[in-house]
Amino acid sequence: MTALAERRVIPHDELQSRSKRKESEDRAAASVRPEDLRLLEALLFAASEPLDEKTLAARLPPEVDLRATLRALQNEYASRGVNLVRVAGKWAFRTANDLSWLLTKEAVVPKKLSRAAIETLAVIAYHQPVTRVEVEEIRGVAMSKGTFDVLMETGWIRPRGRRKTPGRPITYGTTEAFLSHFGLESLSDLPGLEELQGSGLLDGRLPPGFTVPTPSDDPALREDEEPLEPGDLDLGLAPPPERVEE
């Protein structure tokens, strides 16, 4: 449950009673119109994918105080079977963490990731932007095409640029789908990230100037990266921007 608590903007007691919930509703209601709550609720409920605030704002009447309404809605749902969570900087309703036992029938049995794929994913997530050779250097094995393809298929990693070094290798990073899948609001919520950074194991080995102590999926390229050419761009998973929303 701790993971869930991290994601919530407003901390609350998991076992908060229904009547307590009503109190917080009343507080929120002071600045939020009930009708706006209905609209926002309907919008977010209807979508299975997280929606960003811009999209929400565009759908709602202009006078709605989006932030306050979101917060009030999050509060209302905090103790329920469905929660309003923030993933990858966007908003979505998700079933509560503690109810996974109930929903096993709904679970899509995912292709089980091999150990190689899981480790590769972790290296990319915690060390991004990172090249294939760097991943191989850390793991001490060549990355098989199968492993790489499986990860690309998950849609969790993407090619993001090219490193400005000889050979101009492609750099990889994680996607929004990655954050959404693991319920992370941003990369800084990666579990164990601080320890890993503190250990100094993330730096070193790379020539000075290429150390990347803090992972970033900021689409803006680093200084040592240059853009992919159009030909590379979608080589990986390639959703053209308008399709990301689906």
Place this chain on the structure above:
Amino acid sequence: MTALAERRVIPHDELQSRSKRKESEDRAAASVRPEDLRLLEALLFAASEPLDEKTLAARLPPEVDLRATLRALQNEYASRGVNLVRVAGKWAFRTANDLSWLLTKEAVVPKKLSRAAIETLAVIAYHQPVTRVEVEEIRGVAMSKGTFDVLMETGWIRPRGRRKTPGRPITYGTTEAFLSHFGLESLSDLPGLEELQGSGLLDGRLPPGFTVPTPSDDPALREDEEPLEPGDLDLGLAPPPERVEE
């Protein structure tokens, strides 16, 4: 959306205030445990289709009073942006009737190209201008009419001329829509042999003499092409199937 109203078992005032809802909640709460509401809520939220009471009962702990819990949940949601409705004897969450305007515009249903279609498209892109027979030679399989029609429907390929050979077969190429869909600035952005190998899409073990053409969609006809006749020109928009086959 009127159909939705008919589906509701318990009529209620659409504009019932939040505070009224709380009262009804309190009434329901007398016989219903809050935790059961959470479970039911999560089940119905995550379900991919409406669930009947038998299914719900089977998934919930045996001591849950299903009828009472359903009614309480329906009450709770009655005034909200999402309602619990009964459809053909089964239960589901649906956007409130009066908010259908929020979701009115039809979303285009995405269709995925078949494997045959995408392979054919790829060959046309790389080898254009290319005739149907040449595509079949490269692919090693005959092209089905369905595959071809689908590609024409996408608007990504077009007939561009006729090859100056016996039978004067039509040559095909890609369109601007093709470039914009795949995010390519020009056709020369398609990766060549080395790039394909570098990305692992082609493996290193290729027979000598294996080449990947440098594609071009220059609309100017090649030397071995002659223009389509006016009658052929509409082919791209609405190909009468029997003429495409020729």
Place this chain on the structure above:
Amino acid sequence: MTPDADIKAMETVAAEFAERASGEPALVVDVEGFEGPLDLLLMLARQQKVDLSRISILALADQYLAFIEAARKLRLELAADYLVMAAWLAYLKSRLLLPEAAPTEGPSAEEMANALAWRLRRLEAFREVASRLMARPQLQRDVFARGDPEPIADIKRPQWSATLYDLLSAYAAQRQRRALAHVSVAPRKVWSLAEARAALERLIGRTEDWHELDSYLLTYAVEPALRPTVLASSLAATLELVREGAMEVHQHSAFAPIYVRKRHAPAAGSAGAGNGAPSGID
């Protein structure tokens, strides 16, 4: 541990290893299911039951080499990477055991051992965060989105969806299929030293001096019958690299060992000594 007990223990490990790998269809133990020499070293290191930062690399090298011997006894076919690592550990061991005669160029034996320990710690750290990541509640496994979403209007979707990746992989796959339908490539038997070095570079990072190492690589990583071929082809490849200025090679006299090393970029400063050596052989 007595040497005998050590060998015994390694045979157990090797058997376990064989079992773990038995689910693999290929002859080669590595690649999909098993995670390479560093993985094996980590497993062995854990048997020392000490903090990874205080691990004895010498003991680890012994264990690893014993494992390789045991695996050979069991006629277990090991992927080349394991043998390359064995060669390197044998080399490292010899340098750790002999007092360093004079300060040589490049890292000392101790530095190399530390680097290996550091790499093992880093691998373990990534393993740790990987498992923590996977333990998080995952979408559609632990937490669920709306199962029956209602379409929202202003999300535009193209009617036909296909990504460039789909397109390129479809192209590559069919060209590859057709290409291989015409030509069948026999599995290669010859493993060149250059490949061994490339594998080693991946395993332990760049190495300054290859010359001594090569004899180890030949011993461990190359089928005895193929050694002359491999040596010849690798010499040819080396000369090519020398011609391109990527390598330096010299030999003190006919039939003496051939010394080879990477040519440093002029800025590296250490190129002077190498350039002074006569680079003509043949």
